[in-house]
Amino acid sequence: MLAMSRLQLLGVALIMSALAALLALVAFSPSAQANHSWNGYHWARTSNPFTLKLGDNVSSTWDSYLGTTSVDWTKSTVLNTTVVPGQKNRSSCRPTSGQVEVCNYKYGANGWLGLAQVWISGKHIVRGTTKLNDTYFNRARYNTRAWRNLVMCQEVGHTLGLDHQDEINDNPNLGSCMDYTNDPNGGTGGASATDPSNEHPNQHDYDQLV
Numbered sequence: 001m002l003a004m005s006r007l008q009l010l011g012v013a014l015i016m017s018a019l020a021a022l023l024a025l026v027a028f029s030p031s032a033q034a035n036h037s038w039n040g041y042h043w044a045r046t047s048n049p050f051t052l053k054l055g056d057n058v059s060s061t062w063d064s065y066l067g068t069t070s071v072d073w074t075k076s077t078v079l080n081t082t083v084v085p086g087q088k089n090r091s092s093c094r095p096t097s098g099q100v101e102v103c104n105y106k107y108g109a110n111g112w113l114g115l116a117q118v119w120i121s122g123k124h125i126v127r128g129t130t131k132l133n134d135t136y137f138n139r140a141r142y143n144t145r146a147w148r149n150l151v152m153c154q155e156v157g158h159t160l161g162l163d164h165q166d167e168i169n170d171n172p173n174l175g176s177c178m179d180y181t182n183d184p185n186g187g188t189g190g191a192s193a194t195d196p197s198n199e200h201p202n203q204h205d206y207d208q209l210v
Contacts, residue, residue: 004117005038005158036178036208038163044124048078053099054156055086062104062132065152072153072177072200073160076209081156095119095127100159102152104132113142114151116158128159146185149199153177157201162208176202 043052058066070081086101087094093103095117107115115131132151136142154164154177166179173179173186175196183190186197 004115005155005163036163036165036204038158038161040123040161041118041120041125042123042161044126049076049080050078051080051082052160053084054081055096055099055101056083057086057088057090057093057101057103058132059090059104062148062152065148066102068149068200069152069156073156075201076206078210079160093129093131095129097127100128100130100156102130102132102156104134104137106135106138107131107133108135110135113137113147114155116155118159118161125159125161130155130159144185146197146199150177150181150184153200157205160209162205165204173198174202174204176200176205178205 043050054066054070056063056066066083070083074080084099086103087096089101090103090105093101093105095101110133113133113136115133116128117131118125118128120126130152132148132155137148141147157178162178164178164180165174165176169180169182170191172192172195173181173183173190175186175198177198177200179198181190181198183195184198186195187193
């Protein structure tokens, strides 16, 4: 089974799909979710913390963001991530059993900044991919540290089994990369002059992983 989540431009909508005998397409309403597990999907493991490999298929422009995301999610008490050499197949971003492949490429003006896909056996994630769409990140609006951190962190977060905490774009930030926003760095210029950055996970994300 394949499950997919994509971060669309300006966070307009979340669409997830699951391919089994039939295709199920669900559009989630923009409401806060106290429990933000992504349909209960999770990696099988025999103990905590377990280590998940992130395959590096990204260009030098993205390397530091992948490193930051790996460090961020490793702050969880039940998960360690490590960046390993990828397949260097950015355009196709082919999955590898037992790990997440992270890729960037000019995937086209298709409406999404980032795309996360996981392959599932029951509720267990067995492989995953994260795609970062340089068609948009090469544009001035999205070519910023904040947008790159947000999307990298969020799409990898989906491959860990996390859904969004909130899907409203123009309310104050929750301080989580799993929160939709039009202003990822927070503060002046957004919904609140004092709201936090959405560039990294927050404690609720770590609690959900537990």
